[in-house]
Amino acid sequence: MSDNRDAKRAARDRLIQQREQQKAGERRRRQVIVAGAVVGVLGLAAVIGVIAANAGGSDNAKSASTSGPVVAPAGADDKDKPAIPVGAADAPSTLTVWEDFRCPACAAFENGLRATIHELENSGQIRVQYHLVTLIDDKTRGGGSLHAANAAGCAQDAGKFSAYHDVLYTNQPDEMDDAYADNAKLLDLAKKVPGLDTPAFRSCVQNGTHNSWVVKSNQAFQAGKFSGTPTVQLNGESIFPAKGNEQITAANLKKWVAQANKGKPAGKASPAS
Incomplete structure (x- = not known):
């Protein structure tokens, strides 16, 4: 037995x-x-962005567009193409990124190239202009893209946009899970960024302070007739998912920036200057 x-x-x-x-x-x-x-195996994710870009507007975005005056985050652009800048203001090259915090292709781009982008920012090689959009909300009639973008704007007010931006992508829910529509989730994630979880940040998130600014940014994306998210440009030239015949990788991004910056001094000025 x-x-x-x-x-x-x-x-x-x-x-x-x-x-x-x-x-x-x-x-x-x-x-x-x-x-x-x-x-390089980005075809499916890119298609997701294209589908979202071709979808109609959501009730959530429409209501936010009439919620009050446009309040730009501190140091952010609120003109024709609202954006949050990261990196030296006098950097020789500009990386333009149109992205949605619910977009899986955006997460693949950000999570895969984060270290390289920060290295180029910190060394004064590039200035990144982040344009926040709500394409997944538009496709699913949700609210997470808008709420997350507003929260990122609130983090910009606190001088912690970059760190919170990265936390949102590291913890991104499934595309069809509208978890970021819950402000409690966004506030909980703020605890991962030292010093961000403050009464001012909480009030900004809960009140949707920058909602109208996000809507304006999304409208600029739609007016630009871009094919989907992320749309990534280096000095105005598209580099995602490829630049010419070369797929975007960390090594290629460094090479492209070095080629664009040849003979130019690195930037030193702060974004707000």
């Missing part, structure tokens, strides 16, 4: 081990898919 019990126990242990191996394999497979998106 003891041998029989030992055999059954061993069989159960093997089954548990096999299941764990299967789960680990599935996790690795998902990681490979995300990595592949960054180095």
Whole structure:
């Protein structure tokens, strides 16, 4: 009887081990898919952005457009193409990014190239202009894109846009999960950025202080007739998902910036100057 019990126990242990191996394999497979998106296998994600760009406007965005005057985040542009700048104001090159915090292709771009973009920002090689849009809301009639973009604007007010921007993409929910429409979720994520979770930030998020500014930014995107998100340009030239015949990668982005900056000094001025 003891041998029989030992055999059954061993069989159960093997089954548990096999299941764990299967789960680990599935996790690795998902990681490979995300990595592949960054180095060139971006077709499906790009299609998602195109579909969203061609969708009609949402009730959420329409209501926000009449919620009050446009209040731009501190240091942000509120003119024809509202944007939040990151990096030296006198950097020799400008990286323009139109993106949606619910967009999976945007997350693939940001999570895959984050370290490279920050390196280029911090060394004065590029100034990044972030234009926040609400395409996934438009497609799904949701509110997470708008709420997250407003919260990012509130983080800009606190001088912590870049860090909170990265947290939003690192923790991005599934595209069809409108989790970012819940301000409580956005406030909880703010705790991951030291010093951001303040009464002023909370009030800004809960009151939708920058909603109309986000709507104006989304309208500028629609007027530009871009094909989808992310739309990424280096000095006005599209580089996502490729520049000419070269796919966007960390190495290629550095190379393209170096070519654009040849003979030009690195920037040193702060974005607000």
